[in-house]
Amino acid sequence: MTPKAPTTAGATTPVNGRRGRRDAIGRVLAALNALAGTRFLDRSGLRKPAQRVMFEATRTGFRTLGAASRSFKAVQRFGKPERLPDAPRKDLFDLTPSDEQQMIQETVREFAAEQLRPAAADADSSCTPPDGLPGQAAEMGVTLVGIPESAGGIGTEQSVVTSTLVAEAMAHGDMGLAVACLAPSAVSTALSLWGDEEQQAAYLPSFTGDNVPAAALAVCEPRPLFDPFALSTRARRSGGGFVLDGVKSLVPRAGDAELFVVAADLDGTGPSLFLVESSTPGVSVEADPSMGLRGASMGRLVLENVQLQPTALLGGGDAEVYRDCIRRSRLAWCALAVGTAQAVQDYVIPYVNERVAFGEPVSHRQGVAFKVADIGTELEGMRLLTYRAASRAEQGRSFAREVALARTQCAEKGMAIGSDGVQLLGGHGFVKEHPVERWYRDLRAVGVAEGVVLV
Amino acid sequence: MINLEVPKKFTGLVNQAQQAAAEFFRPNSRKYDSAEHTYPTEIDMLASVLDGLNEAGEGSGASGVRRASEKSDGSTRNGGNLSTVLGTIEMCWGDVGLLLSMPRQGLGNAAIASVANDEQAERFAGKWAAMAITEPECGSDSAAIRTTATRDGDHYVLNGNKIFVTSGERADVVVVWATLDPERGRAAIKSFVVDRNTPGFELVRLEHKLGIRASDTAEFRLDNVRVHKDNLLGSPEIDTERGFAGVMQTFDNTRPLVAAMAVGVAKAALEETRAVLAEAGVEPDHDRPANSQHAAAATLLKLEADWESAYLLTLEAAWMADNSQPNSLQASMAKAKAGRVGTDITLKCVELCGTLGYSENSLLEKWGRDAKILDIFEGTQQIQQLVVARRLLGKSSKQLR
Numbered sequence: 137m138t139p140k141a142p143t144t145a146g147a148t149t150p151v152n153g154r155r156g157r158r159d160a161i162g163r164v165l166a167a168l169n170a171l172a173g174t175r176f177l178d179r180s181g182l183r184k185p186a187q188r189v190m191f192e193a194t195r196t197g198f199r200t201l202g203a204a205s206r207s208f209k210a211v212q213r214f215g216k217p218e219r220l221p222d223a224p225r226k227d228l229f230d231l232t233p234s235d236e237q238q239m240i241q242e243t244v245r246e247f248a249a250e251q252l253r254p255a256a257a258d259a260d261s262s263c264t265p266p267d268g269l270p271g272q273a274a275e276m277g278v279t280l281v282g283i284p285e286s287a288g289g290i291g292t293e294q295s296v297v298t299s300t301l302v303a304e305a306m307a308h309g310d311m312g313l314a315v316a317c318l319a320p321s322a323v324s325t326a327l328s329l330w331g332d333e334e335q336q337a338a339y340l341p342s343f344t345g346d347n348v349p350a351a352a353l354a355v356c357e358p359r360p361l362f363d364p365f366a367l368s369t370r371a372r373r374s375g376g377g378f379v380l381d382g383v384k385s386l387v388p389r390a391g392d393a394e395l396f397v398v399a400a401d402l403d404g405t406g407p408s409l410f411l412v413e414s415s416t417p418g419v420s421v422e423a424d425p426s427m428g429l430r431g432a433s434m435g436r437l438v439l440e441n442v443q444l445q446p447t448a449l450l451g452g453g454d455a456e457v458y459r460d461c462i463r464r465s466r467l468a469w470c471a472l473a474v475g476t477a478q479a480v481q482d483y484v485i486p487y488v489n490e491r492v493a494f495g496e497p498v499s500h501r502q503g504v505a506f507k508v509a510d511i512g513t514e515l516e517g518m519r520l521l522t523y524r525a526a527s528r529a530e531q532g533r534s535f536a537r538e539v540a541l542a543r544t545q546c547a548e549k550g551m552a553i554g555s556d557g558v559q560l561l562g563g564h565g566f567v568k569e570h571p572v573e574r575w576y577r578d579l580r581a582v583g584v585a586e587g588v589v590l591v
Numbered sequence: 592m593i594n595l596e597v598p599k600k601f602t603g604l605v606n607q608a609q610q611a612a613a614e615f616f617r618p619n620s621r622k623y624d625s626a627e628h629t630y631p632t633e634i635d636m637l638a639s640v641l642d643g644l645n646e647a648g649e650g651s652g653a654s655g656v657r658r659a660s661e662k663s664d665g666s667t668r669n670g671g672n673l674s675t676v677l678g679t680i681e682m683c684w685g686d687v688g689l690l691l692s693m694p695r696q697g698l699g700n701a702a703i704a705s706v707a708n709d710e711q712a713e714r715f716a717g718k719w720a721a722m723a724i725t726e727p728e729c730g731s732d733s734a735a736i737r738t739t740a741t742r743d744g745d746h747y748v749l750n751g752n753k754i755f756v757t758s759g760e761r762a763d764v765v766v767v768w769a770t771l772d773p774e775r776g777r778a779a780i781k782s783f784v785v786d787r788n789t790p791g792f793e794l795v796r797l798e799h800k801l802g803i804r805a806s807d808t809a810e811f812r813l814d815n816v817r818v819h820k821d822n823l824l825g826s827p828e829i830d831t832e833r834g835f836a837g838v839m840q841t842f843d844n845t846r847p848l849v850a851a852m853a854v855g856v857a858k859a860a861l862e863e864t865r866a867v868l869a870e871a872g873v874e875p876d877h878d879r880p881a882n883s884q885h886a887a888a889a890t891l892l893k894l895e896a897d898w899e900s901a902y903l904l905t906l907e908a909a910w911m912a913d914n915s916q917p918n919s920l921q922a923s924m925a926k927a928k929a930g931r932v933g934t935d936i937t938l939k940c941v942e943l944c945g946t947l948g949y950s951e952n953s954l955l956e957k958w959g960r961d962a963k964i965l966d967i968f969e970g971t972q973q974i975q976q977l978v979v980a981r982r983l984l985g986k987s988s989k990q991l992r
Contacts, residue, residue: 226594229910230667234592297593363883459878481983489984497990505980505991506973512983513924517900520907524595524899531594540877544896 193263202414205394210337222532248309256310259431273317274348282325288344296530299591307475311578312431322590323351330451350392354384355587390435418442428577468589473550480557547583554579612685623805683855688805721762723753759809802960853933901929927975930966
């Protein structure tokens with residue numbers, strides 16, 4: 137059996153640690169509640185046949201098989217794995233993006249403003265990205281920068297800064313939809329960075345073609361104090377291949393994904409990455425709608441006795457590869473935090489300038505104005521921390537420290553900016569007329585997420 | 592091309608500052624904290640060595656902040672502002688009070704470097720210049736300055752009181768802010784280079800302070816002090832269009848410097864605390880989640896992240912000045928962030944180290960005291976927030992007071 141994820145059903149534990157004992161009144165209330173729920177389901181036609189197979193993204197607990205995956209077959213063999221060389225070392229301190237980067241920024245910003253922002257509210261309530269949106273993002277080439285030219289991409293060298301700028305610009309539109317669009321490139325980037333020639337030949341062509349598959353990098357697990365370096369999901373060697381068991385959470389577009397990169401502990405030696413096709417027996421997905429990032433159709437990936445070929449192990453199980461993966465993923469989350477926090481700032485400024493109280497714009501009050509100043513200052517700091525880590529990564533310098541600091545600051549200050557954003561709009565910030573409450577929920581993810589996106 | 596590493600050409604300068612900080616400042620740090628108002632004679636020697644080095648190459652002093660006037664050709668420049676900020680961080684890792692006492696490195700020197708014309712820059716070269724802005728009745732609201740300057744032939748006659756003048760006793764000249772016409776507000780405020788020996792320019796007393804005790808803080812009375820008109824920095828006209836711009840421009844260059852001081856002090860405290868905690872068996876891991884580590888390790892990570900943000904904001908403000916980009920916003924952001932985290936970090940480090948950090952046996956308690964002034968002078972935290980807020984919101988100082 138699968139390690140069962142903790143459920144929230146039943147009485148919750150009060151803060152003082154004493155679980156309330158259910159007495160006679162409680163038993164009656166519980167029974168009534170169950171009955172009322174049943175009637176409601178029947179009346180509203182929500183009850184569906186028990187053997188439902190559709191993935192219902194807005195509700196927790198429904199489990200279904202993984203999406204039918206295409207057949208990933210090598211068309212052409214590479215002689216050796218295709219890798220992007222490090223970008224050349226730069227000497228001067230410089231904060232100006234290159235002309236090419238500015239052009240890409242412009243394009244993605246436009247895409248985010250025209251495609252993501254207007255679709256964000258609906259995607260948030262339906263827990264699904266609009267039809268074809270991830271495909272449009274793929275057509276724009278967001279996936280291709282991380283794939284070497286020789287393997288069908290457009291990358292000529294490590295371009296972590298460019299990918300960071302892309303993620304930032306996307307998240308300015310909407311973080312959930314940005315994650316939905318960027319999730320496949322986490323997998324293709326992983327293949328480009330760590331795949332061997334066979335893995336690249338089998339999977340990369342799908343990511344450079346017309347019909348880019350949904351794919352997901354699954355690292356998180358549903359338990360408190362989750363540590364990506366101490367995983368519960370187990371892989372054991374068996375008959376030359378591997379067998380995987382466990383539950384992964386925060387898996388974007390889980391119901392559609394055809395290919396997963398799954399983090400699992402290999403025979404107690406530490407975490408490794410495995411390529412898992414969605415139609416492999418034992419793979420199922422559960423919808424896991426969460427506080428935010430709802431446009432990314434988050435789910436859980438349940439692995440029960442999943443048998444994999446020897447070729448499924450990514451990066452040879454090297455501990456450094458895994459560390460690199462965790463760091464690059466955290467960096468991508470920092471970029472998303474910067475983009476979303478910028479959205480908050482850009483939204484709040486005109487609001488506090490236009491909103492009048494006591495006869496003048498609320499922004500004329502220091503209590504309001506100083507919060508805006510702090511948002512601006514902390515956001516600029518978050519951005520610089522993120523850019524420093526990104527530029528070190530692409531130049532092949534160590535960046536563990538810089539990513540850790542960027543993530544610490546982006547998680548804390550990003551959340552503070554989300555909270556202040558709602559606060560500055562007052563009651564209007566709390567209702568869905570304005571996007572600020574969504575950004576508040578999305579920004580909480582930055583301190584929680586591991587995996588999912590990669591630069 | 593985005594790159595946030597310090598260029599190789601500054602390695603020598605940073606190393607020079609590190610050596611000076613480690614060999615001259617640290618060994619004398621406690622001595623002059625205890626003996627307030629005693630002239631730190633050791634740094635005279637250091638100052639002349641540094642002067643020699645500065646002449647030979649790019650300097651690390653406040654004299655290096657002269658704004659690049661040549662038009663940029665589109666390529667990025669790493670120049671005097673960035674190198675000065677880097678040197679300041681290292682020196683203040685040694686001792687911020689002693690850096691403020693460095694001959695010829697005063698904030699007045701920065702003002703001269705920023706706004707003096709070429710003739711003045713040459714004439715005041717090699718002078719140690721203090722800065723006198725604050726008055727008993729006016730601090731952050733520098734437009735309310737009451738010290739007056741009245742034209743009399745080729746001279747101005749200055750009258751008023753000035754407090755909190757850093758290095759006022761030791762400097763050769765003091766840059767005094769005074770108004771040509773109290774009725775005409777900010778635009779009438781000008782800065783004058785006043786020789787310390789001018790008749791009527793009287794040192795009233797020296798302050799006893801919470802921190803930076805190695806640095807003297809003077810009060811002056813100006814009683815009919817005659818200053819030649821050529822000692823007025825910037826334009827003598829009262830230009831209401833440009834308003835305060837002339838004198839305020841100084842701040843765009845000096846605020847990143849004060850931010851750098853806070854970054855330097857906080858760096859010292861973080862390094863010391865990391866070493867103390869490592870001896871106690873607590874070492875932060877940059878890969879593992881903070882919540883799975885020792886609470887002290889998690890705290891260190893948080894402090895280091897705040898520090899890094901302040902450090903990069905400071906570098907950004909200096910880099911913009913080097914590249915002739917308007918940097919008021921970024922200078923104030925750097926000062927705001929560095930000022931507040933400088934205090935947070937040094938005080939938290941004392942807490943993490945317990946009585947070991949609280950005792951005068953270590954310098955941690957001293958850094959906790961020194962850091963506070965850096966969130967006050969050259970514009971308090973609240974003034975920086977005002978500047979940043981006005982810029983972001985597009986508000987004037989009349990609308991957002």
